[in-house]
Amino acid sequence: MTAAPGRRRASAPSSTLLFDEPGPRGRRRIRVATVVGALVALALVALAVRQFAANGQLAADRWQPYATWPMWRYLLGGLWSTALAAVVSAALAMAAGLALALGRLSHRRWARLPAGAYVEVVRTIPALLLVYLVLFALPRYGVDLPLFWKLVVPLAVSNAAAFAEIFRAGVLSVERGQGEAALALGLSHGQSMRLVVLPQALRRVLPSIVSQSVGLLKDTSLGFVVSYAELLYSGKVLANYNGLLIQTYIVVALIYLVVNASLSKLARALEARQPRRRTAGAG
């Protein structure tokens, strides 16, 4: 709550680019636009309510279950599985991404070329196709993973490429002088990367890492295809059990929205802290 005014003020100079402080006529127009906008919104809500009511979906007994604990316990169990899958695949993807980024930045050809090829190829393959590959191709070659890993492995494989690009951008954004100074102090290449360049790079890309993790959390909804009982698949099972399709999916969507919006807010908070720290360091 307290962050909101600060954020608005921070973005104000750029986003008020297109209009001056409104005069009397401008204010009248803004009032008209506000009323019209509110009316359109009301009309949309009324239309939605009418559709729900006309099809009997507003009846209390169709929403009542979601005021009871067992339903929520089941869905929160799904959310827990979502979190587990997201955390494990994020950890794997970040580790692989870091290795790939360092490989791509390496002076050695045998490290640079494969890492570059991996990133470029995997970036252009849909995650769902990788999921199908793990679901249907691997068992034919004797690799039948447990459900959890059938979801985590493809997500880690596809997100590793994205994390690699984030880490690489971070390392490239650190001034050359930092690495050169470390070398001049007698540190080896590995030491200068580990002790001097990477700590600065990671700090800079922290917001991107958080927002990519939100993307990864969204990708875990592919558990729907794998039939791993994360949030969306739990919703499907629940909807098939109690027949409340739209209610269940709306509740599931709201849970995703709340969780991801909180994480995105964290990313923005981290981003807002960044420049201060950097100028402090430079000064």
Place this chain on the structure above:
Amino acid sequence: MSAILDHLPEFWQGLVVTLELTAASFAGAAVVGVVITAMRVGPVPVLRAAGTAYVEAFQNLPLLVLLVLAVFGLPEIGIEAGLLVTSMVVIALYEGAYIAEALRSGVNAISAGQGEAARALGLTFGQSLRHVVLPQALRTVVQPLGNIFIALTMNTSLVAAVGVVDLTAAANRVNLLEAQPIPIFVGAGLAYAAVAAVAGFVTGRLERRLAVAR
């Protein structure tokens, strides 16, 4: 290899559906993105808040959840469009939020003098947006828009999970018949990579052509 050659028609059909979905939803997303951007940079607080809420909501919901909600949920309240049309609309609404965010950063990147000059010439908000601001903003975000296009192409594969027979679903079906997953899925992957490569090439060319020297 013969697994692919024997089923070329199915693959072709799937590829056509994927390309149709990509083109139609990108066009829709562009319209949504421009409208939301106009709302967010305009002077009406209510519309700015609504635009921001839209972007927040759609960036934080998984596309698959939206697809499932629309495909299985909406018929429950009497809204039934075809499977393909529903998917197109959902993808357009979803990616529209990303385009809006990219465009807004483009609008913020152009110098304040441009907007001031437009107003000094007596252009209204809509005119200055249409003739002065958006054309410049678009040029600065060609690369991000290209990335969104590629992400959208990849995301269209999710429609396979709700029953649309696109390239991914076609590959899956052929694999169920032929049971040769490696060549089939690699073939489908190459097709996606080719679409992405073309998109990358085009945006690269466009960016060089449209670059504004500052």
